[in-house]
Structure formats: structure tokens, C-alpha cells
Amino acid sequence: xxxxxxxxxxxxxxxxxxxxxxxxxxDRGSQSFFWYRQYSGKSPELIMSIYSNGDKEDGRFTxxxxxxxxxxxxxxxxxxxxxxxxxxxxxxxxxxTALIFGKGTTLSVSx
Amino acid sequence: DTGxxxxxxxxxxxxxxxxxxxxxPISEHNRLYWYRQTLGQGxxxxxxxxxxxxxxxxxxxSDRFSAERPKGSFSTLEIQRTEQGDSAMYLCxxxxxxxxxxxxxxxxxxxx
Numbered sequence: 001x002x003x004x005x006x007x008x009x010x011x012x013x014x015x016x017x018x019x020x021x022x023x024x025x026x027d028r029g030s031q032s033f034f035w036y037r038q039y040s041g042k043s044p045e046l047i048m049s050i051y052s053n054g055d056k057e058d059g060r061f062t063x064x065x066x067x068x069x070x071x072x073x074x075x076x077x078x079x080x081x082x083x084x085x086x087x088x089x090x091x092x093x094x095x096x097t098a099l100i101f102g103k104g105t106t107l108s109v110s111x
Numbered sequence: 112d113t114g115x116x117x118x119x120x121x122x123x124x125x126x127x128x129x130x131x132x133x134x135x136p137i138s139e140h141n142r143l144y145w146y147r148q149t150l151g152q153g154x155x156x157x158x159x160x161x162x163x164x165x166x167x168x169x170x171x172x173s174d175r176f177s178a179e180r181p182k183g184s185f186s187t188l189e190i191q192r193t194e195q196g197d198s199a200m201y202l203c204x205x206x207x208x209x210x211x212x213x214x215x216x217x218x219x220x221x222x223x
Contacts, residue, residue: 004153032210043202043217044154088153092210097167098144099204099212101153 002027004091006102015111019076023089023102026070032092033065035074037085038104044088048074079109113137115215117203123221124193131189132218136205143186144212145178146202147171154202160186193222 003026013019021035032051036044050056050063050072062075072091076083086104093100116135124130136143141162146154157176159167162183172178175193180186190197200219204212 008151034211036214043200043214046211046213049211090153095167096210097159098156098169099146099154100156103151103153 002091002093002100004089004100004102006087006089006105008103009106010108011105012108012110013079015079015081015109017079017109019079019083019107019109021074021076021087021089021105021107023072023074024070025072025089025091025100027091027094027100028067028070029094030091031094032096033063033072034090034092034099035061035063035072036088036090036101037083038088039085047087076107079107081109081111083107084109115203115205115213117201117215117218119218120216121219121221123223125223126193126195128193129189129191130193130220131187132201132203132220134186134188134203134205134215136185136203137207137213140205140207140213141183142206143180144204144206145186145188146204146214148200148202148217149198157188190220193220195222198222 035047048063064073088104089102090099143160145157148154160180200217203215
């Protein structure tokens with residue numbers, strides 16, 4: 001059974017701080033990784049995708065991938081109260097037919 | 112540019128009734144996916160279409176569930192003889208040649 005693990009949180013950070021979200025996955029053959037943000041009662045919204053080892057930056061967001069350690073992370077710089085949401089880590093299965101999601105980490109940014 | 116749309120957004124039904132949900136993908140996307148999400152969990156994969164062909168189904172998709180995508184455009188997901196355990200958010204996603212999936216707003220099903 002392929003798995004994606006995340007700490008459920010809640011992760012609480014003050015406004016302006018860096019939030020660090022982590023994810024591990026079990027399928028060593030996975031090649032495509034995604035972070036989605038989900039507000040309460042809403043559907044997942046894509047934040048970033050990452051395919052290669054290293055860092056990928058997009059505005060205040062940086063995704064990091066380490067395939068040897070089977071580890072993906074998301075850093076949110078200058079956190080804002082509007083960033084308060086559940087962050088879902090997703091890994092594409094090797095067949096490319098389905099995303100496997102973690103349970104999500106709830107982030108709370110206090111002003 | 113319109114995103115993925117789903118209809119209805121909310122559905123309340125009684126146990127034993129049949130329900131059908133519709134998903135309209137982003138127009139140029141040939142791949143379509145259904146997921147189910149319950150409270151406190153991440154979305155769980157149900158089924159995948161490439162054009163009109165249903166290429167993969169999860170073990171979660173019992174024989175009470177059926178999905179179609181006629182002509183490779185919109186898709187429907189039908190649940191027959193609903194049970195209280197079917198209460199969840201049903202999410203549709205679509206993607207193009209790349210594997211990035213974009214989700215619709217979901218249909219929240221409540222089975223009484």
C-alpha cells in the first residue's frame with residue numbers, strides 16, 4: 001500500500017514567520033509531487049508541483065524534494081493569516097493515473 | 112478560462128436512494144479523475160478516465176458505484192442504494208498532457 005505521511009498539526013506560527021510543512025512517501029519510484037491548499041469546506045487548490053531534487057520557489061512558497069530520503073517539504077515565508085488552511089501533500093503514482101494524498105497539515109497563522 | 116465545474120454542489124438524500132453527480136472538466140483536458148474525501152482525511156482516488164476510456168478503478172469503487180465519460184467530455188458518477196458511509200465530498204479533477212490535476216469545487220453528499 002503506497003502511503004504519504006504528514007503531521008496533522010495544527011502548526012501555529014505568528015504572522016510574518018516561516019511555516020515549514022513536511023511530507024514523506026513510501027513509493028521510491030514516484031516522480032511527481034504536489035502541494036495543495038484546502039480551506040475549510042472548499043476543494044484542494046494547487047500551490048506547487050516539483051519533480052526534481054532540490055528547491056523550487058514561487059513567490060512566498062518554496063518546495064523542496066529529496067528523493068533519496070523520500071521527503072518533500074513546503075516552506076511559506078512571511079506567513080499571512082490568509083495562509084491558514086490545510087496543506088495537502090500529494091504524490092502521483094507510477095502509472096500516472098492517481099494522486100495519493102496525505103491527511104494534510106493544518107496551518108494556523110495568528111496576527 | 113473556466114475551471115472544472117461540478118453539479119450539484121450539495122446533495123442530501125435518504126439511505127437507499129440513487130444519486131448522480133456531474134463533472135465538466137477544463138475544456139482542453141483529456142484526463143479526468145474522481146476522488147472522495149471524508150472529514151479529516153485527504154482525497155482518496157476512485158477512478159480515472161483518459162478521453163472516454165475508464166482506465167483505472169480503485170477498490171473503493173464498489174459495485175454500487177459507476178462512472179461514465181461519454182464522448183470524452185463531461186463525466187457522471189452514480190451511486191446506487193446509498194449508505195450513510197457514502198457521505199463525503201466527491202471531487203472531480205482534470206489534467207492535460209502534463210500530470211498536474213486541477214480540482215473542481217466538489218459535491219458534498221449527505222446520506223440520511
